Amino acid sequence: MRKGDTQEIRRLNRRAILQSLRQAPATRADLARKTGLAKSAVSRLVEELLEEGLLEEGEVRPGELGRPGVLLRLKPQARYALGAELGVEGTVLLAVDWRGEVLWSQEWPHPKEEGVEARLEALKEAVRPRAEGALGLGITLPGVVAGPRLLFAPNLGWRDLDLSLKGFPIPVAFENDAKASALSEVFFHGEENLAYVVLSTGLGVGVVAEGRLLRGTHGAAGEVGHWTGGGRTPCRCGRRGCLETELGLQNLLAHHRALGGEAEDLDTLLALAERGEEAAMKALAHLGEALGRFLANLAVAYDPARVVIGGRAAELFPYLEAPLRAGLRKAAFLPVHQNLPVYPSAYGHLAPAVGGASLFLARFFELGGLWAESPRRNGGPYEEVALGFRHGFGA
Known part of the structure; x- marks a missing residue:
């Protein structure tokens, strides 16, 4: 595994969760099914996103085998x-x-x-x-x-x-x-x-x-x-x-x-x-x-x-x-x-x-909400790489 790959995978997984919730509120079980991630990984990342104030929990919804699930959604503003x-x-x-x-x-x-x-x-x-x-x-x-x-x-x-x-x-x-x-x-x-x-x-x-x-x-x-x-x-x-x-x-x-x-x-x-x-x-x-x-x-x-x-x-x-x-x-x-x-x-x-x-909102989602994490492999911070200053946004 190359240096930095673990952080890259975390970013991609967070992005998958955020993009899924952009489409509709979902429970943790729903997110695991839609993203293909392990339930433990989804739970861990959801807790991160809740702590960062990006998500909020809503009503309880009946789940599979009678197990209730709490709906998650993007927190407005x-x-x-x-x-x-x-x-x-x-x-x-x-x-x-x-x-x-x-x-x-x-x-x-x-x-x-x-x-x-x-x-x-x-x-x-x-x-x-x-x-x-x-x-x-x-x-x-x-x-x-x-x-x-x-x-x-x-x-x-x-x-x-x-x-x-x-x-x-x-x-x-x-x-x-x-x-x-x-x-x-x-x-x-x-x-x-x-x-x-x-x-x-x-x-x-x-x-x-x-x-x-x-x-x-x-x-x-x-x-x-x-x-x-x-x-x-x-x-x-x-x-x-x-x-x-x-x-x-x-x-x-x-x-x-x-x-x-x-x-x-x-x-x-x-x-x-x-x-x-x-x-x-x-x-x-x-x-x-x-x-x-x-x-x-x-x-x-x-x-x-x-x-x-x-x-x-x-x-x-x-x-x-x-x-x-x-x-x-x-x-x-x-x-x-x-x-x-x-x-x-x-x-x-x-x-x-x-x-x-x-331009900035799209890049925030692209980065999985990791707007200014530690430098990537090329030595530049996330925003320098993802915002594409050399070729312009969406290049």
Whole structure:
């Protein structure tokens, strides 16, 4: 047996127990049966987890041969992480517990000309009084993120920035907003083949194939908003005809005004749609149909099992769904893609920040709750190895 293998086995066994309890409460006997571990091993590890405050005991349930068993479940809010989105319109900060419940959230706008340093400083001040007990802070951005660098965020006007931070009271990690959101779907819902579409000011996609996030050589996989076509509309990336100039929600507002509407922001347009205003309904139907055609192309490119719509578009989904599905059925390449499952994110516009928090929550489970145990064989602590700083989360 190599040095460190005993600790590795303990970690894997704890992970098996925690993952089983994520699905449903269970007795010790249930856990032994589901995980394949010896009952003595399950009892020992359960006692560890109870002492650490990760589990709690519930009601007594009749067991096999009349032997009662005590149900075990994950203790609510026993562990949580912070997530933040540095978006185009503003900043979102929230906390998510390891069961996926948003504990609190706050949002604030910012001047368009405000730079990354000022926004990170404001975020640091907001995090500081809420940092105690958090596993870490995952920060998402609408751009190409490669390790500790932001290569390009066109809609923010940021390029080639070092994201290494000092002075944050908890560990910090950065990720693209769509990729983080896709990873959160894998973590909270278990889907191993999906495309997560973030549609707000811009358009981005996070693709998970067989449980692994697609990144590409430079982290640019999924930047589909910058696919170019025959259009000539200038894009904030400096080119013309990028797809997000047609599908971005700023174009939705422009189309609404072209139809005689007067909405200056999405909240106003949504309120008009709720009242049945004709121009708002037409603009949303047009966007929905275009989004359906886009998903037909996405299905050919990545063949996902389902698509999740996030960003502000998730809040518009009730108005987008029917024309979206009609456009998808009409444009689908394969018959099976005509009925591709498409759903709005359960977290709405908070999804990118939830994705940021899930980066740390997923790693906590991956480590079996041994967040900062003794160094592993390579000499680095668990978090350095498991968080994958060299290649990024989910590499």
